[in-house]
Every structure is written in C-alpha cells, then in structure tokens.
Amino acid sequence: MYMTELLKKAYDAEEFRTAGHALIDQLANYLNQAYQGKGPKVLEWKSPEEQLAFWQNYAPAGNAPTPSTKLFADLLQHSIHLHHKQYMGHQVAPPLPHSALASLLSALMNNGMAVYEMGPAASALEKVVAQTFTRALGWGEAADGFLTSGGTLANLTGLLSARRAKAGGDVWNRGNSEKLALMVSAEAHYCVDRAVRIMGWGEEGVIKVPVNERLQMRTDLLEAYYQQARQAGIRVIAVVGSACSTSSGSYDDLEAISRFCRRHDLWMHVDGAHGGGAIFSPTYRHLLTGVDGADSVVIDIHKMLMAPSITTLLLYKEGLQAYHTFSQKAQYLWEQSGDEEWYNLAKRTFECTKHMMSARVFTILHLYGTQVFDDYVTTLYTLGRTFASMLQQQPDFELALEPQANIVCFRYRPQGVPQQQLDALNSRIRRKLLEGGDFYIVQTTLHEQVYLRTTLMNPFTTEVELNGLLKEIRTLAHGL
Ligand SMILES: Cc1ncc(COP(=O)(O)O)c(C=O)c1O
Numbered sequence: 127m128y129m130t131e132l133l134k135k136a137y138d139a140e141e142f143r144t145a146g147h148a149l150i151d152q153l154a155n156y157l158n159q160a161y162q163g164k165g166p167k168v169l170e171w172k173s174p175e176e177q178l179a180f181w182q183n184y185a186p187a188g189n190a191p192t193p194s195t196k197l198f199a200d201l202l203q204h205s206i207h208l209h210h211k212q213y214m215g216h217q218v219a220p221p222l223p224h225s226a227l228a229s230l231l232s233a234l235m236n237n238g239m240a241v242y243e244m245g246p247a248a249s250a251l252e253k254v255v256a257q258t259f260t261r262a263l264g265w266g267e268a269a270d271g272f273l274t275s276g277g278t279l280a281n282l283t284g285l286l287s288a289r290r291a292k293a294g295g296d297v298w299n300r301g302n303s304e305k306l307a308l309m310v311s312a313e314a315h316y317c318v319d320r321a322v323r324i325m326g327w328g329e330e331g332v333i334k335v336p337v338n339e340r341l342q343m344r345t346d347l348l349e350a351y352y353q354q355a356r357q358a359g360i361r362v363i364a365v366v367g368s369a370c371s372t373s374s375g376s377y378d379d380l381e382a383i384s385r386f387c388r389r390h391d392l393w394m395h396v397d398g399a400h401g402g403g404a405i406f407s408p409t410y411r412h413l414l415t416g417v418d419g420a421d422s423v424v425i426d427i428h429k430m431l432m433a434p435s436i437t438t439l440l441l442y443k444e445g446l447q448a449y450h451t452f453s454q455k456a457q458y459l460w461e462q463s464g465d466e467e468w469y470n471l472a473k474r475t476f477e478c479t480k481h482m483m484s485a486r487v488f489t490i491l492h493l494y495g496t497q498v499f500d501d502y503v504t505t506l507y508t509l510g511r512t513f514a515s516m517l518q519q520q521p522d523f524e525l526a527l528e529p530q531a532n533i534v535c536f537r538y539r540p541q542g543v544p545q546q547q548l549d550a551l552n553s554r555i556r557r558k559l560l561e562g563g564d565f566y567i568v569q570t571t572l573h574e575q576v577y578l579r580t581t582l583m584n585p586f587t588t589e590v591e592l593n594g595l596l597k598e599i600r601t602l603a604h605g606l
Contacts, residue, residue: 232482270445277399288393311343345382375533384419403430406499
C-alpha cells in the first residue's frame with residue numbers, strides 16, 4: 127500500500143541482476159586493459175572546476191534500458207586508475223578483485239557492526255582477522271584488535287588508549303590534569319600531530335624528535351628530549367614509531383623505541399599504516415624488529431595488503447586496554463570487569479556504524495592465505511630497490527635515499543641547471559606529468575628540497591614502466 131512504484135523499481139532485484147552482470151563485465155575488461163597499461167590513461171586530467179561542471183550538468187538516467195551502465199562507465203573514466211601499471215602515486219593499493227566483490231556484498235548487506243546482532247558474521251570475522259595479525263606480530267593470547275575507518279582514526283584511537291592507560295587520574299571523566307605529550311619523529315604522518323591537538327594537548331603535546339640522514343627518528347635523542355619536557359613540567363606518556371614514514375618510507379628503530387618506553391614506563395604506539403604489512407614478508411620483516419614491544423599497532427589493509435579503502439586494523443598487545451578507551455567507568459575498575467564483549471564492537475571503536483571491513487580481509491585470507499601478503503609486499507619492496515639502482519645509474523637523476531620500502535624519492539637534476547632552480551623544475555615536471563595523465567606520481571619535500579615521489583603499489587609495474595617514466599620526465603623537462 128505504501129510502496130510506491132518508484133521504490134519498487136529502485137529495489138528491483140532483476141534490474142540489479144542485469145546491471146550487476148554488465149558492471150562486472152565492464153570491470154573485468156577494464157582490469158585486463160589496466161594491467162597491460164592499455165585502455166584509459168592512469169588519469170584523464172580535468173581541473174576541479176571542469177570536473178564539477180561535468181557532474182553538475184549530468185543528465186538523469188530517465189528511462190534508459192540499463193540505466194546505470196552509462197553512469198558507471200563515466201565514473202570509471204573520470205576516476206584515477208590504481209590498477210593501471212603506470213600508477214605509482216599515493217599509498218592506496220589496487221584492491222584485489224575478490225576483496226572488492228566482498229565489498230559489494232557488504233555494501234548491499236549493510237550490516238552496521240556496532241553491536242553483534244547488526245553484524246554477526248562480520249563481527250566474528252573481525253576477531254579471526256585480528257588474531258591472524260596479532261600472531262604475526264609475535265604477541266601472546268592476551269592480544270586483540272579491531273578494524274576501524276582508516277589510519278588517521280586508528281592512530282587517534284590508539285593514542286586515546288595510551289592516554290587512558292598512562293595519563294594517571296581519571297582523564298576520561300575529568301580531563302587532562304597535567305600537561306601531557308608524546309614523542310614522535312619529525313617525519314611522522316601529520317595525523318599524529320592532529321591526534322595530539324584533538325586530545326587537547328596543544329602544540330607542546332607533540333614533541334618532534336629530529337631525524338637522521340635516512341629520515342629515521344634519532345632515538346639517541348629520546349632521553350634528552352624526555353628530560354627537557356619533564357623540566358618544562360610536561361609529562362611524556364607515549365612514543366610513536368613510524369613504520370614506515372609517509373614521505374620517504376623510512377622505518378624508525380622500533381627496538382630502540384621499545385627499550386626506551388620500557389625504561390620510562392611509556393606507551394609505545396607504532397604507526398604501521400603503510401609498512402606494518404611487512405610482518406608477512408620473511409625478506410623484509412626485519413624492518414619491523416622490535417614491533418612486538420609495542421602496546422598498540424596500526425596497519426592499513428588498504429595500503430600494502432590490497433583491500434579496498436578504508437580498512438584499518440588497530441591491534442593491542444593487551445587486548446583489554448581497548449575496552450578502557452571510551453569507558454565511563456573509573457580506573458580502579460580496570461581489571462577484567464566482565465563486560466569486555468569482543469562481539470559488541472562499538473565498545474572499542476570510535477565509530478558506531480561502520481563497514482563490514484572484515485569481510486574484505488577475510489576473503490583475501492580465505493582465498494590466498496597470508497602468502498599473498500608476502501608476495502605483494504616482497505614484490506613491491508624489491509621493485510623499490512630495483513628502481514633505486516636504476517636511478518643511481520642515470521647521471522641526470524638523483525636518488526634522495528636508499529629506499530627501505532616501496533617509496534622511492536628522486537629528482538631530475540640535469541647538468542647545467544643551477545641548484546636553486548631544481549625545486550621549481552621538479553615541481554613543474556610533476557605538474558606536467560599530472561596533466562599528461564600517462565603516469566601518476568606525486569612530490570614531496572625532503573631536507574627542504576622538492577623531490578618526485580613514487581610509491582610502487584602495482585605488482586604489474588616492471589622496469590619497463592619505470593624506464594618509461596624516466597624517459598617521459600626527460601621529454602617533459604626539455605619542453606619546459
Ligand atoms: C604512516 C601513515 N600513517 C597514517 C596515514 C593515514 O592513514 P589513512 O589515510 O588510512 O587515514 C598514512 C597515510 O598515508 C600514513 O602513511
């Protein structure tokens with residue numbers, strides 16, 4: 127009676143079947159082309175204004191026979207193409223197609239996840255996924271974790287747990303009673319700084335420890351910075367290790383950070399949003415030596431572990447800590463209180479409603495096991511080293527530093543161009559690359575100089591595309 131004709135049509139299962147088959151065919155064709163570097167360019171550049179105008183003037187589907195087909199084709203065309211083997215830009219993975227299928231399923235099921243009955247399967251899978259990772263980290267049975275919406279939120283949540291555990295007093299109910307701070311590398315992702323300010327610790331609350339030549343935290347300075355803060359009446363409660371840092375892919379010395387945290391009874395948090403997945407690579411796992419000493423670790427599965435965005439794990443060595451983060455109860459009740467219900471996830475997550483993220487990760491584990499994580503990380507980190515040695519053989523290119531991960535920073539430095547013009551030259555090259563759309567790379571600033579920055583995210587990328595990129599840069603530079 128209340129069901130309108132329009133609603134019936136919008137929910138029609140048969141229309142969904144037809145449109146769905148058409149979309150999957152379209153996406154499979156698209157993938158085949160992208161893997162070969164054919165089909166659409168990595169990015170058909172349009173200015174933001176042009177893009178807005180295109181969509182503002184987009185005609186409604188009306189009564190077209192398969193109404194969504196044109197819209198989906200246009201969405202595809204107007205997006206950036208992460209599966210294209212010349213995509214080498216930001217740290218977002220080309221997702222595994224099956225994981226994307228799990229995403230489609232979870233989008234349709236729309237289980238809200240806050241409480242068990244609003245996501246029974248996905249809540250249980252979340253525990254299974256977390257256990258896979260806590261074991262890989264080398265933690266014991268007390269460890270646990272959950273999925274949350276991105277590395278930024280996961281870092282904030284982990285640091286809120288740190289505050290609850292180490293600030294002293296009843297910080298959740300009464301607020302900060304002292305000046306609090308954490309220590310972090312000057313090269314850390316900006317979201318750590320943001321988390322500190324959200325927690326109300328202000329500028330003084332984020333103590334940025336200088337980095338060495340390799341852009342890793344100078345852990346030899348931790349003690350001095352710690353004592354300096356104490357003398358200024360600031361209580362340091364945590365150290366954040368970057369594993370790895372965003373701009374250059376450098377891993378902090380987690381073992382040294384762990385020793386320091388133990389000595390002063392501090393919370394150790396590891397931002398492994400990008401590089402935490404290396405725990406699955408026997409070849410590169412050593413970069414994370416010391417991670418087992420952390421109290422909390424963040425790993426973005428949508429970065430180096432091939433799930434669609436956003437899918438992030440926040441893991442705790444002592445799983446119970448996560449129940450205290452948002453708990454109204456007084457601290458003296460902190461031991462096991464009996465209401466730590468692993469299956470009611472909103473007790474621990476910032477979000478109330480969230481995606482069924484576990485379905486995406488579990489699908490990968492179910493189909494390919496953790497071996498596929500090893501294959502992906504190892505392939506791309508090794509490709510990073512290959513690219514670095516290619517660059518070192520080119521007299522007109524300069525490698526910023528030996529990469530530890532799949533992030534390679536370099537710049538074009540042809541003979542005859544004065545040092546002070548190199549920043550502008552490289553910025554212009556990056557702009558031209560963006561507008562040309564055949565390759566997608568980004569830029570960064572290291573040691574106060576502009577560098578071109580590639581993150582090799584696509585396992586279909588080889589030396590051929592990397593050589594092609596260098597050739598393209600030379601050509602563009604000559605036209606400037
Ligand atoms: C080291 C690091 N931490 C945190 C983040 C933020 O993660 P997200 O984009 O998932 O919020 C990033 C993103 O690039 C990162 O590289």
